[in-house]
Amino acid sequence: MNETALCPRFEKAVGILSKRWVSLIVFQLLPGPRRFCGLEASLPNISGRLLSERLKELEQEGIVRREVFPETPVRIEYSLTDKGRALAPVLSEIGTWSTNWIEPE
Amino acid sequence: MNETALCPRFEKAVGILSKRWVSLIVFQLLPGPRRFCGLEASLPNISGRLLSERLKELEQEGIVRREVFPETPVRIEYSLTDKGRALAPVLSEIGTWSTNWIEPE
DNA sequence: CTGCATCCGATAAGATACTG
DNA sequence: CAGTATCTTATCGGATGCAG
Numbered sequence: 001m002n003e004t005a006l007c008p009r010f011e012k013a014v015g016i017l018s019k020r021w022v023s024l025i026v027f028q029l030l031p032g033p034r035r036f037c038g039l040e041a042s043l044p045n046i047s048g049r050l051l052s053e054r055l056k057e058l059e060q061e062g063i064v065r066r067e068v069f070p071e072t073p074v075r076i077e078y079s080l081t082d083k084g085r086a087l088a089p090v091l092s093e094i095g096t097w098s099t100n101w102i103e104p105e
Numbered sequence: 106m107n108e109t110a111l112c113p114r115f116e117k118a119v120g121i122l123s124k125r126w127v128s129l130i131v132f133q134l135l136p137g138p139r140r141f142c143g144l145e146a147s148l149p150n151i152s153g154r155l156l157s158e159r160l161k162e163l164e165q166e167g168i169v170r171r172e173v174f175p176e177t178p179v180r181i182e183y184s185l186t187d188k189g190r191a192l193a194p195v196l197s198e199i200g201t202w203s204t205n206w207i208e209p210e
Numbered sequence: 211c212t213g214c215a216t217c218c219g220a221t222a223a224g225a226t227a228c229t230g
Numbered sequence: 231c232a233g234t235a236t237c238t239t240a241t242c243g244g245a246t247g248c249a250g
Contacts, residue, residue, distance in 0.1 A: 013203035018123040083206045090198040098118035
């Protein structure tokens with residue numbers, strides 16, 4: 001009755017990626033590990049609360065890894081897992097599309 | 106001051122694509138034109154109001170075209186514009202990623 | 211059939227202040 | 231620095247009813 005049924009995995013992927021800030025956070029992590037305050041500064045309009053929440057969600061999805069370096073002061077870095085880095089082509093295609101089709105205001 | 110500033114076009118693209126249902130609607134329109142009730146049936150959990158709202162937004166973004174065929178009863182079809190079809194690679198990459206990295210529950 | 215308007219509760223987001 | 235707690239506001243989403 002629904003011959004064009006959507007693949008549940010596709011739906012799940014869309015659910016993850018379509019949360020606000022997620023694509024942008026992953027994009028910022030693509031070049032390499034970042035610290036919390038660095039990310040916060042790169043995403044000018046995100047609140048600390050949201051960034052914290054999204055990072056935790058992405059960590060649970062296995063997309064982001066959180067590492068604590070017990071120096072003094074302690075340093076905490078966020079980086080992408082293999083699963084997270086595998087999103088690069090998706091973001092790349094979004095970039096291509098936006099370059100071709102979005103007016104720069 | 107923000108040397109990793111994000112491209113505004115990229116941000117805009119993310120803003121469009123990360124709205125709920127948008128990717129799924131575009132995905133459903135990829136094979137060809139669909140009617141309202143057909144879309145509604147393909148997206149089992151969307152309400153008519155939301156579908157209507159998203160279609161209107163996508164029409165304003167120039168991603169979806171709405172055509173009225175003045176038959177009796179009137180027939181209305183939704184299809185993708187060139188801009189909309191250009192999203193195919195994005196969805197395709199999401200599909201690839203989900204196949205490789207999302208567990209089928 | 212298609213689609214829009216209104217209302218209302220649920221969620222998400224934002225600001226601010228505070229802790230280890 | 232790296233968050234967390236709390237509160238307020240904004241937005242989203244669903245149900246229903248109506249109009250072309």
